[in-house]
Amino acid sequence: MKVVIVLISYTFVVNISCFHLPPGITTCSKSDPDFDECLRKSVEDGVYRLSTGDKHLGVVPYEPLYVAMISVDENPGATVRVAQKFLNIKIHGLSLTKVKKFKVDFDSCYIYAETLSPLVRTEAEYELKGQLLIFPVNAKGNSNVTTTNLSIEHNITCQRYMKRGKEYIHLNSYKITAKPEGITYNFDNLFEGNRRLSEQIHKTINERALAIFEEVRGVTEESYSLIFKEIGNKIFNRIPFSEIFKD
Ligand SMILES: *[C@@H]1O[C@H](CO)[C@@H](O)[C@H](O)[C@H]1NC(C)=O
Ligand SMILES: *[C@@H]1O[C@H](CO)[C@@H](O)[C@H](O)[C@H]1NC(C)=O
Ligand SMILES: *[C@@H]1O[C@H](CO)[C@@H](O)[C@H](O)[C@H]1NC(C)=O
Numbered sequence: 001m002k003v004v005i006v007l008i009s010y011t012f013v014v015n016i017s018c019f020h021l022p023p024g025i026t027t028c029s030k031s032d033p034d035f036d037e038c039l040r041k042s043v044e045d046g047v048y049r050l051s052t053g054d055k056h057l058g059v060v061p062y063e064p065l066y067v068a069m070i071s072v073d074e075n076p077g078a079t080v081r082v083a084q085k086f087l088n089i090k091i092h093g094l095s096l097t098k099v100k101k102f103k104v105d106f107d108s109c110y111i112y113a114e115t116l117s118p119l120v121r122t123e124a125e126y127e128l129k130g131q132l133l134i135f136p137v138n139a140k141g142n143s144n145v146t147t148t149n150l151s152i153e154h155n156i157t158c159q160r161y162m163k164r165g166k167e168y169i170h171l172n173s174y175k176i177t178a179k180p181e182g183i184t185y186n187f188d189n190l191f192e193g194n195r196r197l198s199e200q201i202h203k204t205i206n207e208r209a210l211a212i213f214e215e216v217r218g219v220t221e222e223s224y225s226l227i228f229k230e231i232g233n234k235i236f237n238r239i240p241f242s243e244i245f246k247d
Contacts, residue, residue, distance in 0.1 A: 021243055022057070024049055029246040036103065043113070044099040050235070051095030058234050063095040064123075070223055074130050078215045082130030082137060093120040100151075106245075109169065111156040120147040126187060133204060135197070141189030149181035154228065158236075166240040174229035176221050183209040 021027060025046045028038035053061035060066075067089040074083045094117060101114040126143040130136075155175040160167055185205050191197045205212060213220070236244075 021046075021239060022049060022054055027244065027246055030106075031247060039104065040099050040102040043102050044097070047097050047099070048095050050231075057238055059231060062091075062231065064090040064092040065094055065227065066090055067223070067227065070219070072216070072219050075215060080132060080212055080215055082128045082132055084216075085127040086124040086143070087127075089122060089124040091120060091122050093117055104245075109158040109160055111154070111158060111171075113154040113156075115152045115154065117150040117152070118148065120150050121145070122147070128187070128190075132201060135191070135201065137190065139187070139190050139192065141187060143185070143187045145186070146184045147180045147182070151179040151181075152224070153177040156229075156232075160241065167242065168239075169236050169241055171229050171232045171236065174225045174232070176225050176228070178217065178221055178224065180210070180213060183213055185209060185212075 026038060026042045028035055028042055032038055050057070050059050051061065051063040053059055067086075069085070069087050070089060071085040072083070074081055096119070097115050097117045099113060099115050101112070103112045104110070122145045124143055125140070127140040129138050153176060155177075156171055157173045158169045158171050160169050162168075183206075186202065190201060
């Protein structure tokens with residue numbers, strides 16, 4: 001199965017070499033007995049505050065998060081045996097993500113986090129071609145997918161390096177495991193002119209939404225990981241380690 005993901009990133013021209021954390025985000029001290037809780041809270045606040053974008057850090061707004069395209073080849077043997085293409089994707093709701101757990105192992109540069117996003121709505125233009133359940137499908141239109149209580153485990157490896165006399169971190173690998181509590185799929189125009197069939201298919205798909213998610217889990221996790229890694233590295237590339245964590 002081939003997956004293509006196109007992110008659009010803007011590059012801001014900046015001529016200052018090092019940055020500080022935006023106001024309102026706490027720097028946590030490693031010697032603080034409540035370091036883990038400080039960090040959890042700080043990351044949660046950061047996710048919310050940076051969601052409107054930060055020009056200095058080169059972080060584009062991610063409420064909603066924009067992804068230019070995700071395309072997935074047909075997956076033989078799946079319920080959803082369709083080539084899928086999504087364009088102009090807007091993901092709403094990530095700014096309200098709660099951070100449940102956030103742990104950093106400084107020596108091995110390893111980060112583990114658990115987050116919960118109560119309501120995530122993804123709007124996109126879709127193109128589906130193939131076999132959906134037993135029906136041939138060849139459709140395009142607007143779609144929206146609503147995910148409730150999306151739990152994500154983030155498993156990140158990183159690397160510490162020096163730049164202009166200061167230490168920075170770079171995220172190397174970013175793996176996630178996503179567990180949605182509920183999903184509702186909605187594709188406009190799925191079987192053009194046949195509303196009853198379209199309603200029937202939606203009913204069936206949505207009854208099996210979590211099973212169908214298992215079939216697109218790989219793609220979904222890969223897309224999110226790529227996006228999170230890109231946003232994370234934008235921030236870590238510019239803010240020295242000592243600005244984020246105090247001794
Ligand atoms: C999204 O889908 C829901 C059904 O799940 C529908 O009621 C709603 O109108 C759709 N919204 C948009 C913006 O397409
Ligand atoms: C999400 O989980 C919380 C806590 O378990 C629950 O109260 C809430 O109803 C859930 N939200 C949805 C939309 O199911
Ligand atoms: C995180 O990823 C590493 C390397 O892929 C793996 O060894 C480890 O078991 C993972 N940990 C968790 C908690 O998923």
